[in-house]
Amino acid sequence: xxxxxxxxxxxxxxxxxxxxxxxxxxxxxxLVYSLARRSLAAAADAEDVTQQVFVSAxxxxxxxxxxxxxxxxxxxxxxxxxxxxxxxxxxxxxxxxATMAAGAPSEDPxxxxxxxxxxxxxxxxxxxxxxxQRLVMTLAFYSDLTHEQIAEVLQIPLGTVKSHIRRGLQxxxxxxxxxxxxx
Amino acid sequence: MSHxxxxxxxxxxxxxxxxxxxxxxxxxxxADCQRExxxxxxxxxxARGDGPVQLEQPPAPVWDRIAAxxxxxxxxxxxxxxxxxxxxxxxxxxxxxxxxxxxxxxxxPSTGPGRTPRARRRRSRGKLAVAVAxxxxxxxxxxxxxxxxTELARPSAxxxxxxxxxxxxxxYPQWRxxxxxxxxxxxxxxxxxxVSVTAPRRVGFYEVWLLGRNGTSMISLGDLDAAxxxxxxxxxxxxxxxxxxxxxxxxxxxxxxLHSSTSVVRGSLPSSAAGAAxx
Numbered sequence: 001x002x003x004x005x006x007x008x009x010x011x012x013x014x015x016x017x018x019x020x021x022x023x024x025x026x027x028x029x030x031l032v033y034s035l036a037r038r039s040l041a042a043a044a045d046a047e048d049v050t051q052q053v054f055v056s057a058x059x060x061x062x063x064x065x066x067x068x069x070x071x072x073x074x075x076x077x078x079x080x081x082x083x084x085x086x087x088x089x090x091x092x093x094x095x096x097x098a099t100m101a102a103g104a105p106s107e108d109p110x111x112x113x114x115x116x117x118x119x120x121x122x123x124x125x126x127x128x129x130x131x132x133q134r135l136v137m138t139l140a141f142y143s144d145l146t147h148e149q150i151a152e153v154l155q156i157p158l159g160t161v162k163s164h165i166r167r168g169l170q171x172x173x174x175x176x177x178x179x180x181x182x183x
Numbered sequence: 184m185s186h187x188x189x190x191x192x193x194x195x196x197x198x199x200x201x202x203x204x205x206x207x208x209x210x211x212x213x214a215d216c217q218r219e220x221x222x223x224x225x226x227x228x229x230a231r232g233d234g235p236v237q238l239e240q241p242p243a244p245v246w247d248r249i250a251a252x253x254x255x256x257x258x259x260x261x262x263x264x265x266x267x268x269x270x271x272x273x274x275x276x277x278x279x280x281x282x283x284x285x286x287x288x289x290x291x292p293s294t295g296p297g298r299t300p301r302a303r304r305r306r307s308r309g310k311l312a313v314a315v316a317x318x319x320x321x322x323x324x325x326x327x328x329x330x331x332x333t334e335l336a337r338p339s340a341x342x343x344x345x346x347x348x349x350x351x352x353x354x355y356p357q358w359r360x361x362x363x364x365x366x367x368x369x370x371x372x373x374x375x376x377x378v379s380v381t382a383p384r385r386v387g388f389y390e391v392w393l394l395g396r397n398g399t400s401m402i403s404l405g406d407l408d409a410a411x412x413x414x415x416x417x418x419x420x421x422x423x424x425x426x427x428x429x430x431x432x433x434x435x436x437x438x439x440x441l442h443s444s445t446s447v448v449r450g451s452l453p454s455s456a457a458g459a460a461x462x
Contacts, residue, residue, distance in 0.1 A: 021249070021253060025246060025249065029240065029241050029245075029246070030238040030239060030240050030241070031238065032241075033239055033240065033241035033245070034236070034237075034238045034239045037239055038236075043436070046241075047241060047242060047244075047245050050241045050245050051245055051248045051249050051252070054249045055249055055252045055253065058253055059256070115229070115232075118229055119229055119230075119232055119236050120236055120238070122226070122229055122230050122236070123235065123236035123237070123238050124238060126230070127238060138235070140197055141197075141227065141230050141231055141235070142231070142234065142235055142355070142356075143353060144353065146199055147194055147197075147199065147201075162190040162193070162194065163190065165190070165193050165194065165197065166189050166190045166192075166193040169193050169196060169223050169226055169227070170193075170223075172226050172230065173222060173223065173225075173226045176226065176229075
């Protein structure tokens with residue numbers, strides 16, 4: 001496996017294991033970066049936020065309490081804060097520029113949108129599903145195929161498709177709720 | 184009366200007319216089933232949005248900067264308050280992202296000495312997207328309407344062997360307006376593929392690939408120019424009966440040489456093209 005399991009990462013991280021930061025980055029680098037990339041106009045800002053999130057997560061790892069929520073939720077909360085900081089900094093810059101140009105100041109909200117965060121978290125969880133289930137869910141969401149057609153195309157039993165869909169939706173919902181609770 | 188079967192609720196959340204009239208009647212009047220249906224529908228709506236969210240890998244230098252910041256911590260005793268129990272402190276990480284122990288780096292290096300364009304010809308990521316696209320392509324061909332192939336025999340210096348219409352994949356609704364053509368030509372020394380695409384202006388660049396029939400093998404041909412045109416010389420000896428599909432991807436500027444899994448348009452070469460090209 002290229003990507004370590006959440007349990008492995010969480011356990012290594014809680015122990016301060018020397019490999020934990022690398023595992024954390026392998027597992028959640030794309031989640032954090034994608035959140036930042038979709039919330040911030042400039043790619044360089046998104047890279048800065050990603051760097052800050054992992055550095056501050058490592059330095060503040062004593063404050064992570066597995067009892068209070070998932071590691072993913074904790075990281076998403078840190079990412080939200082860093083994105084907010086970056087947006088505010090960018091808005092200050094814009095104001096300065098707007099004043100210089102006598103134009104209108106930017107009206108963008110200086111917080112990442114819940115919709116953006118939730119969609120990226122969902123995509124992350126979707127990417128974590130076992131391959132067969134991920135394929136079923138992807139077709140169920142993004143093709144116009146019914147579950148009968150999915151069973152036919154993938155040549156798997158109808159019952160398996162239905163159970164993948166039910167469990168897949170439940171799992172995605174649980175992940176959204178877990179990450180929401182944590183911030 | 185018992186509650187509606189959770190599998191039926193899940194299918195209804197996806198918009199299917201699943202279950203009996205009785206199920207529908209129960210769901211409509213049962214607060215628990217209604218709430219469950221709304222929650223699941225919320226997940227579906229969020230997931231569908233304006234199409235799938237492609238997760239992006241951070242560019243490789245980001246990890247280098249993180250590793251450097253952490254290494255700087257350990258170099259300053261005052262900052263190393265978060266040292267591990269055995270006193271060894273945070274990991275020492277080299278700048279490929281590998282600690283001294285084994286492990287894969289989170290990213291392949293984006294560039295480096297000895298790295299050639301051919302290095303992109305192997306890939307292992309994005310199997311799902313390709314598999315899904317393969318399934319979808321199979322359906323499309325099954326429906327039989329979208330691959331327009333014109334056999335051409337113009338008396339020009341380099342006759343066109345085939346002209347293929349490139350179309351967006353049905354599961355990527357955000358590319359519904361995209362289209363393109365690919366013309367395969369034979370010159371005395373090589374086969375050339377001229378690709379032209381119309382697609383919305385997006386951040387990133389468009390890259391042309393040949394996809395293998397196994398759904399996982401790929402050959403990168405190169406990038407389209409700003410007008411979304413490009414002419415590419417195919418690798419000599421390539422088997423077009425296997426590498427028979429043409430794919431155009433939108434690639435983010437993240438230094439990755441892998442397919443982004445964002446397929447904009449595709450088309451299939453006719454089997455006659457492989458035969459003609461071999462001769």
